[in-house]
Amino acid sequence: MITSDQQNPFEELSERQRNILLFIEKFSDQKGFPPTIREIGEACNIASTSVVNYNLNKLVEAGWLERTREKSRGIRLLRRRTGVPLIEQPVRAYEPANVALVPLVGRIVASEPVLLPGNDFGQYYDPDIDVIEVPRTMLRSLDPGEVFALKVQGESMIDALIDDGDIVILRKQQTCQDGDLVAVWLPDDSTTTLKEFHDEGTRIRLQPRNPNMKPIYVHPNNCQIQGKVLGVVRML
Amino acid sequence: MITSDQQNPFEELSERQRNILLFIEKFSDQKGFPPTIREIGEACNIASTSVVNYNLNKLVEAGWLERTREKSRGIRLLRRRTGVPLIEQPVRAYEPANVALVPLVGRIVASEPVLLPGNDFGQYYDPDIDVIEVPRTMLRSLDPGEVFALKVQGESMIDALIDDGDIVILRKQQTCQDGDLVAVWLPDDSTTTLKEFHDEGTRIRLQPRNPNMKPIYVHPNNCQIQGKVLGVVRML
DNA sequence: CAATTCATAGAACTGATGTGCGAGGTGCCG
DNA sequence: CGGCACCTCGCACATCAGTTCTATGAATTG
Secondary structure, three states: OOOOOOOOOHHOOOOEEEEEHHHHHHHHHHHOOOOOHHHHHHHOOOOOHHHHHHHHHHHHHHOOOEEEOOOOOOOOEEEEEEOOOOOOOOOOEEEEOOOEEEEEEEOOOOOOOOOOOOOOOOOOOOOOOOEEEHHHHOOOOOOOOHEEEEEEEEOOHHHHOOOOOEEEEEEEEEEEOOOEEEEEEEEEHHHHEEEEEEEOOOOEEEEEEOOOOOOOOHHHOEEHHHHHHHHEEEEE | OOOOOOOOOOHHHHHHHHHHHHHHHHHHHHHHHOHHHHHHHHOOOOOOOEEEEEHHOOOHHHHHHHEEEOOOEEEEEOOOOOOOOOOOOOOOOOOOOOOOEEEEEEOOOOOOOOOOOOOOOOOOOOOEEEEEEEEEHHHHOHHHEEEEEEEEEOOOHHHHOOOOEEEEEEEOOOOOOOOOOOEEEEHHHOOOEEEEEOOOOOOOOOOOOOOOOOOOOEEEEEEEEEEEEEEEEEOO
């Protein structure tokens, strides 16, 4: 089984799958919500709902759709035609619509460890949790489920060139390599901070990104990695 | 029966209706399709489906929604609360592909003024010019044509919390208001820099974003505003 | 006070809708 | 030929979900 290839071009899909995709797009534009399996079947001359279901899953594998299990019309287009009229960019019927929705799980308050959503199984985000749009290029082909975002509160991260209100995109992980910029929880200080990680054997050096500032050193036991920073987004 | 009043402002709706509207917007953004009546009810603490139905019809009358009878999730948002009307065509509430392509016009090299593309009429970007994908939320309903991006070279911006390699999203403009973070070209110094702009009458104070650093003062003649910073994106 | 309107609740009805299963067909390869 | 992967079909099932009807209380009106 080949794992999902997010780069699968439109032309490589079967004709049926192309039809389905085009219909979903048209239907959604017209009505404001995605079609049901049966509506797709009728429009694309597919006799059985299970066949539509089958092909929808294929399209998910190929990175064209997202589905929400057990929900009617639980279909979301991930890429579409160049919607924006402003650019006359010659045809190229579909452009990779590079937005992923990433849960904004909390804030770095420099007082308590980040609460990661219990998940893995959670494509369902709590509706109370905000999500933020992230250019997919920022995810480097990671599954959006591995990624989360944090809003920085306070100026404690200023030595990592991160300001109050910035949003940090991270990949969930408990380990990292030397030189990675990571979010670490320091139990002794009851602090979460963002620093460059350097393992020096007996101690860990946490190097600020700001050359004007000095590193801090911690004992390996006093250093829990929470995630690796993929990027920072600042909106003013 | 009162005919629908398309101008009904958000504040005149009942609290319940406002909640419903906000929930529909959030849900659609998150999932890619509108909620069902029951999902709305649960989220907004409404006990009965018929009450949701009732309020949905009110919202239709007030011009906020469109409904498709007998269709599950047959709801379409016609306006969004975000204030700016910006769009004449009905908003595609589900629209997941919220990326704008913004030209990456050059680099801040601290040596020459930014060359803005011949602009206004220039919807065609030079194919040599890179474009960068930006989440549309970052554009705040601006026309993508007004926006451009710069890649920062060197660490001359570190006092604005901007690192080498960061990408700055700007809106083209020659003036600004006090407190805006702007890119300014300083002819005397042959430098472009990003600072907070403060007009002090006889002089202009350019305040770094980093509280550890001191402002610089320039004569109004030695200060050309190139654009206002909308955001910063850092990919690691 | 009675009549009316508005907002809400609960329940029942019925068609819509996603899922799962068994089966068949086709082409490819050893 | 046998085995296998891939795609298709038909169908059954258990919910899901929009609609509708009745009822209740509060506020408004005459």
